Amino acid sequence: MKIIMLGAPGAGKGTQARMMTEKYEIPQISTGDIFRENIRNQTELGKKAKSYIDQGLLVPDELTLDLVLDRLSGEDCKDGYILDGFPRTIPQAEALTAALEEKGEKIDFAIDVEVPDDNIVQRMSGRRVCPKCGATYHIRYNMPEKEGLCDECGTELIQREDDSPKTVQKRLVVYHEQTQPLIDYYRRKGCLYAVDGTRSTDEVFQEICSVFG
Ligand code: ADP
Ligand code: ADP
Ligand code: ZN
Secondary structure, eight states: OEEEEEOSTTSSHHHHHHHHHHHHOOOEEEHHHHHHHHHHTTOHHHHHHHHHHHHTOOOOHHHHHHHHHHHHTSGGGTTOEEEESOOOSHHHHHHHHHHHHHTTOOOOEEEEEEOOHHHHHHHHHTEEEOTTTOOEEETTTBOOSSTTBOTTTOOBOBOOGGGSHHHHHHHHHHIIIIITHHHHHHHHTTOEEEEETTSOHHHHHHHHHHHHO
16 A cells, blocks of 8 residues: 655654554654654765755755655555655656556555645644654644653653744745645546544544545
């Protein structure tokens, strides 16, 4: 099963992808997580990516594509994967389609998690993340068992710098301009499924699972 998670920043892609990895036992590949790991480790890629991420802009395709295509050739991706945060531009989608076609493969499901912009800004201001394992929480909707600490690994949770209201607004503009066109792209390919992302995490998950049948 090869799955793409589409939707605005903060729509709940990562939250759902994480739930799906457990149920379907396929890896979640999050380009945002990969970039943040590179920033933490101060790699060349991390240094380049940081300036874009901090401004709420997309990291250029040439820094993103090889990284993802290389990751997809990993042994653990043999039975499928969930792409969370990639593709985000039409050129990225086209490169992915071409790379898959070369192997006689295709994306099976593109799940669009629909959430209006107003809800997004509210969600993002309460998002807290674990800098160590990447788990995501919300101060109201998805609280950790112990306040401020990751359930999975006990690390102190942080607020992402790019989750400030100003940067979120910028990311939403970038989303509508560069990423939203992917919805039509995958609709034309016949694999687009829209789900209502404003419902509770469990309800959204149920709807996604019902898409897979
Ligand atoms: P969110 O989950 O809030 O949508 P991500 O963690 O997916 O955010 O991404 C954080 C930032 O990393 C993005 O704002 C963007 O700068 C960069 N990024 C992630 N994935 C991509 C991608 N496929 N192409 C370009 N930039 C990306
Ligand atoms: P994305 O990966 O699309 O950027 P996340 O999965 O990180 O989005 O979710 C953004 C924020 O919203 C997080 O704080 C998360 O805990 C919270 N969240 C996710 N799904 C829901 C939901 N269905 N209802 C309320 N809050 C949610
Ligand atoms: Zn953790």
